[in-house]
Amino acid sequence: MGVSDAELMAQAVVTTPRDPAVWQVARATELARIFRLPYVKRGDRSLDELLERFSAVVAVADPARIHMRGASHALFFHPSMAAQRLDRRHRRGEPDRLLRAAGVQPGDVIVDGTLGLASDAIVFADAVGMNGHVVGIEQSALVARLMQAVQHCGCKAYPDAAGLLRRIEVLECDHLTWLRQQPDDSVDVVYFDPMFRQPTANSPSIVPLRQAASPQPLRDEVISEARRVARRVVVVKERPQSGVFEQFGLTPDRPRGQFAYGVWRKYV
Structure with missing residues (x-):
């Protein structure tokens, strides 16, 4: 351990x-x-x-x-799949699967409750534009402060991603504690991408993040608070066969595959 x-x-x-x-x-x-x-x-x-x-x-x-100590790879900022997703969205005009599942619109207020290296939050920040707002919550002090270091110092290797990261309000705290402090219907979308219990591969980018990030699975009270705070949608990224979607009453955007976005809508 x-x-x-x-x-x-x-x-x-x-x-x-x-x-x-x-x-x-x-x-x-x-x-x-x-x-x-x-x-x-x-x-x-x-x-x-x-x-x-x-x-x-x-x-x-x-x-x-x-x-x-004990990690085979260093932890550092990189946009991961966000760069490819933004390229497909802007250069090719392809819809982004997460943005479509969450129904994200320009000007939205979005909470990413499991920020990590901010790959999804960067896509959110691009989609909501300058009139929107993205809050990224990260429980790991080491990971949260790494994101704040990139915001302050920039990143020459990934300047576009670092620029989008600067639009994100990075908070170092527990997402349940933060959600309990928010008014009803105060944000448009609440999103979670918790660490999968069983990783598919030992990715050099995921292994050190897994070591630093919180291992806690989502709890019932977290989803309950997210539903209260969200005006429109709560989204959870998980494996379709994990049982998480059934546990929380979420509808997966795809019934099969390596992962799905489980969606709960306040008004259908």
Whole structure:
């Protein structure tokens, strides 16, 4: 069993590459502020040596790569499938499956209750436009602060995705706690993409995220609060055979396949 989020953050630090340039030292200082972690000088120590002492090392990159003890790959920002989805939507005029399932419109207010690396939230931010609003809730402090670091520092490798990420209100908190504080019918769409219980493959992008993210499955009270807060739709991404759609009374957009979007509409 891995360490908890609190334990991970309590044993994490920020550092630079070996023989850092002046700007890398400055970036490390800025990342230490954003992650709320101590900055330690790298010296001649390898990352493996640092991970013998610390549970996670946030290293200066573009803007940061997070190395966790026991993880085979680093955690860093990338748009994943969002880039392809945006390209298909804008260049080819193809409808996006999630946007269609959720009925997203320009100007909508959308809550992504399981932000992760913000792949879906970036698509939402593009779709709702400048007059809309996307709230991204992430329980893992390490993941939430990574997203905030990208918002603050940018990302040269993925500038378009980073620009859309800046439109998202990233909150580091539990989604149930946040939902309980919201008025009835105060957002248009509430969306969840919890970690699948059984991953299909050991993707280099998913393995470190799985180690850092909350392992909690969705609970009845979360869906109940989401239904109260949503004006129109609650959507959950899951496997059709998982039993989750039946548990929460959701209608899958596809009955078969690797995943489906389970939809509940307030007014049919």
